[in-house]
Amino acid sequence: MRLRRFLRTSAFRLTLAYTAVFGLSVLLLLGAIYWATAQNIGRAIDDTIASEIDALAQHYRTAGLAGLVRAIEGRTGPHNVNGGLYLLTDPGFRRIAGNVTAWPANADEVGSWVVFPLAGDGTEAAYGRARAFKLQGGFNLLVGRDTRALDRFQNLMAEAMTWALAGTLVLGLGGGLLVSRRVLARIDGLNRGAETIMRGDVTHRMQTNGSGDEFDRLAHTLNQMLDQIERLMTGIRTVTNNVAHDLRSPLTRIRSQLEQAVARGGSAEDLREAAAQAMAEADGLLATFNALLSIAEAEAGVAVADPVTVDLGALVEDVADLYGPVAEEKGLVMTAAAVQPGLTVQGSRELLFQALGNLVDNAIKYTPAGGTIHVEAAPGPALVVRDCGPGIPEADRARVTDRFVRLDASRTTPGNGLGLSLVAAIVRMHRARLDFADAAPGLRASIVFEG
Known part of the structure; x- marks a missing residue:
């Protein structure tokens, strides 16, 4: 066999x-x-x-x-x-x-x-x-x-040709068989690793021998792919658990409010108040689902389908005009500037507006009254939002873009922990990166585009 x-x-x-x-x-x-x-x-x-x-x-x-x-x-x-x-x-x-x-x-x-x-x-x-x-x-x-x-x-030459040809065939077949067995051994190792993973052991990785040959590079690539798959599976489990946890409380409150309204009876005004509270909870649930759908749509796109030229300076001004009244209502001072005029990128203006708006919205939420928020289009090109709030600890900056992640300091603020996840998805879609740095005090969040 x-x-x-x-x-x-x-x-x-x-x-x-x-x-x-x-x-x-x-x-x-x-x-x-x-x-x-x-x-x-x-x-x-x-x-x-x-x-x-x-x-x-x-x-x-x-x-x-x-x-x-x-x-x-x-x-x-x-x-x-x-x-x-x-x-x-x-x-x-x-x-x-x-x-x-x-x-x-x-x-x-x-x-x-x-x-x-x-x-x-x-x-x-x-x-x-x-x-x-x-x-x-x-x-x-x-x-x-x-x-x-x-x-x-001539006879000696014919005999030498015969022996040379026979030796060539023997050495060629023998060497080929040895090489083939070595190749098959490496392939069998990859097959066994794949079968182990198929049986459910997603932590298994392909073995390498350190030679750096094609099989080592293939095994390394497969291991990277498996790492990504494991991260995605872990993310799916985390998202599922977080969705179940975050939706259970609003649904329980909706049911309790409706149950109390039915049990009490009461006037039409009482029933309208109970319905309004249930609708407010439902709006929160819809906002969560809409955010999840937006993240999924952004992550599904390899690149922007129909990119246009986006003027970053004009984008900063529009975001500042939209969120300026909100910041002023909270007692904050918002400034906007284009450090270098004429900075443009190729992409979706609507998605970039949403990403920059989410960063500004976060800055407004976590900046104390009397603080300042600065939005700018910087060379790089980059979009930068700087506040004077509590910032993000360096140890937590790598995970704040995961879905439903909310740091301890933000548990008392409204939100569903999906804002930065959506920003990260839009940034990846535009072949850019999202950086967090200490603004001393506060946080400096930057969307840095490829030059």
Whole structure:
């Protein structure tokens, strides 16, 4: 089963493909070497034979037949280590001198090349390659070379090619199998980790070996994804618990108010008062649900669908005009400024107005009477809201944008703990970041856009 599973893997098929390609490459390379070497040796033999013919013809012209016979006998003596073949015959093809016993039957044309069998020792086939030449006076001269050395070389090359190809296939398959097993082991580790997570252990993470290779990077990416999934699941559980907790009290109050109104009966004015109180509680519930829907819509958008150019200075002035009377009613002083005129960003003006308005609304809630709130469009570009309230402890700044999070200092103020969550969602939608810093005293909240 394991072998069949391994043979069906992509790693094994890739191993076969690469081995076949590499084996073909080796075969073509050795074949080219073999052909080029054989051609060069063959040309060298032919050139040697042609030179020998010219030299012997010169002997014949200068020293006559006797000089040619002496030259042939000198070449066929004990010093003939190069496998030279020589035969001189009379016009009737009867042997005069040389180490070839008879004129080859297929050497019937002057200047022709001929391959003919030799009398060997019986251990291997012996052939000669020679060229026929007719001398003046009707004499025939045959000069050639024993091809057994060339045949042995060709056989040796063919054997070497066979062994090289076999070795290539064995090493390629063996190395490929080892690599494939290592790859499959890493993949199996990822599969086992995924199966563990699928069984419900969301805290499990993929193992890495510290090599920094592709599998390590994949495991690291998967672990980051799992961390994000776990954070989202934790957030969903937290939101569910907070929604249940925050909605239970208003619903209980609504039911109690209506139950008391029904039990008391009373005048129409009493019933209208009870209905008004129930409607006020219902409005609070609707505000909570609307805030949750707004956050979900903002977080669902990867980017603003139809961005426009937003003048941050004009946006600050509009927000200050809207919330200025509210701040004044509470005894606060609100100022607005564009530190650098002409600052613009691409995005949704309505959503940015809502985000900046939420920050200003929070500043109004938590700034004591007599305090100041400053809103500005700063270089960066950035939108900045600075107050002189209690601020946010540094340890809590990372979690105040979570849904339903309300710090202890804010429990007595109205709200549902979703304002900063909506701001954070809008900021992410605009590829910006939300920063909190100490204003000494108070809080400095900034929406910083990418430059």
